[in-house]
Amino acid sequence: MESIIACHECDLLHQSQSLPHGGIARCVRCGAVLYRHKPNSLDRVLALTAAGLVLFVVANFYPFLTFRLEAQIQETTLITGIIELYNQGMWIVAGVVFLTCILVPLLELVGMLYVLLPLKFKMRPWKLPILFRMIRSFKPWGMMEVFMVGILVAFVKLTKMATIIPGIALYAFMALIFVLAASAAALDPHIVWNRLEQRS
Amino acid sequence: MNHAFPTALNASLISCHSCHLLCKAVRPPEAVLSICPRCGARLHPRKPNSIARTWALVIAAFIFYIPANVLPITRVISFGKAQSDTIMSGVIYFVKSGSWPIALVIFIASVFVPVLKLIVLTYLLISVQLKSRWRPRDRARLYRITEAVGRWSMVDIYVVTILVALVKLGALATIEAGPGAIFFACVVIITIFAAMSFDPRLIWDTQEQNYERRKKQ
Numbered sequence: 001m002e003s004i005i006a007c008h009e010c011d012l013l014h015q016s017q018s019l020p021h022g023g024i025a026r027c028v029r030c031g032a033v034l035y036r037h038k039p040n041s042l043d044r045v046l047a048l049t050a051a052g053l054v055l056f057v058v059a060n061f062y063p064f065l066t067f068r069l070e071a072q073i074q075e076t077t078l079i080t081g082i083i084e085l086y087n088q089g090m091w092i093v094a095g096v097v098f099l100t101c102i103l104v105p106l107l108e109l110v111g112m113l114y115v116l117l118p119l120k121f122k123m124r125p126w127k128l129p130i131l132f133r134m135i136r137s138f139k140p141w142g143m144m145e146v147f148m149v150g151i152l153v154a155f156v157k158l159t160k161m162a163t164i165i166p167g168i169a170l171y172a173f174m175a176l177i178f179v180l181a182a183s184a185a186a187l188d189p190h191i192v193w194n195r196l197e198q199r200s
Numbered sequence: 201m202n203h204a205f206p207t208a209l210n211a212s213l214i215s216c217h218s219c220h221l222l223c224k225a226v227r228p229p230e231a232v233l234s235i236c237p238r239c240g241a242r243l244h245p246r247k248p249n250s251i252a253r254t255w256a257l258v259i260a261a262f263i264f265y266i267p268a269n270v271l272p273i274t275r276v277i278s279f280g281k282a283q284s285d286t287i288m289s290g291v292i293y294f295v296k297s298g299s300w301p302i303a304l305v306i307f308i309a310s311v312f313v314p315v316l317k318l319i320v321l322t323y324l325l326i327s328v329q330l331k332s333r334w335r336p337r338d339r340a341r342l343y344r345i346t347e348a349v350g351r352w353s354m355v356d357i358y359v360v361t362i363l364v365a366l367v368k369l370g371a372l373a374t375i376e377a378g379p380g381a382i383f384f385a386c387v388v389i390i391t392i393f394a395a396m397s398f399d400p401r402l403i404w405d406t407q408e409q410n411y412e413r414r415k416k417q
Contacts, residue, residue: 093385150358154358
């Protein structure tokens with residue numbers, strides 16, 4: 001795969017070469033990562049995305065956290081807080097949380113499946129390159145791992161006041177964060193773009 | 201064509217912002233709306249109006265930062281008494297109750313990171329506008345870090361979301377979100393957009409211009 005690429009951070013041109021196992025290509029001028037060696041990129045991402053979708057469903061539809069103060073019990077799912085914020089008139093905040101923790105991760109998972117399955121089975125569905133571009137531009141707005149830290153802080157804050165019982169959705173959520181991180185690490189967008197280019 | 205640095209711009213090429221395909225630049229670039237043949241994104245040699253856009257967003261974020269810190273982000277109603285908390289009073293509460301690590305997490309994510317990000321972006325903008333040649337590699341690294349840490353400022357917004365969901369037991373104990381949360385969410389979103397709209401290639405373009413100028417003299 002000998003071709004010329006430009007560093008996306010300083011525009012310097014480089015000759016791209018194939019890397020050894022675990023290798024990283026960096027820009028000689030600014031030090032930005034140009035590309036990495038990622039074996040079986042597409043298959044790995046496909047497997048992780050499928051696992052991610054299952055975890056996403058569990059994380060959204062099962063009890064997330066339960067708050068118990070003496071006899072009073074308040075059971076919540078992932079979306080409860082968003083609805084509550086919306087009811088209090090905080091629709092901007094509710095919208096931001098909904099986008100970053102539910103909608104963007106869901107679109108990313110479904111979108112990756114839509115792009116990768118046809119590549120795997122050599123089919124030709126509708127608007128693949130545009131969709132892949134959209135997914136790539138959404139990606140920075142998925143912030144589930146930050147939400148996890150938020151859970152930790154809220155847990156510490158409330159733990160003196162009442163009992164907090166973690167639900168099955170919380171464990172699915174934690175697993176989902178690792179799956180998403182692993183899939184982001186395994187994805188080599190250059191390979192996807194090259195494949196998409198060859199087919200058109 | 202005898203340039204010191206073989207960049208895409210000098211070679212009349214444009215690297216697509218979205219899929220990084222190298223495309224031939226059509227001249228004049230303003231007149232024709234060029235589109236990447238591979239992914240369909242619009243092609244620009246540099247991010248359009250990068251400096252003006254980033255300045256506008258940075259100034260907006262500075263302005264929003266004030267109400268975000270002055271106004272309460274949560275209101276706790278417990279046994280009929282209401283108590284409002286700002287971001288800083290939340291940090292102080294954790295320090296007083298002995299949860300040092302949590303206090304540090306909130307302080308870094310909600311106070312330190314947004315301010316640092318705005319200061320770094322301001323510095324990068326000024327340094328690019330003054331055509332500074334000082335340590336470009338370190339400035340590029342500074343930008344990379346700024347872009348990566350911004351998302352972690354959202355922690356406080358998520359804490360409010362979870363607290364609001366869990367604690368709603370009527371007069372016994374209820375937590376409501378305060379107006380500060382709106383401004384704080386805006387600060388985080390605006391600073392993320394500001395970091396996105398800044399083009400790190402501008403740091404390097406100055407190096408080339410200075411080099412060319414010295415060569416001519």
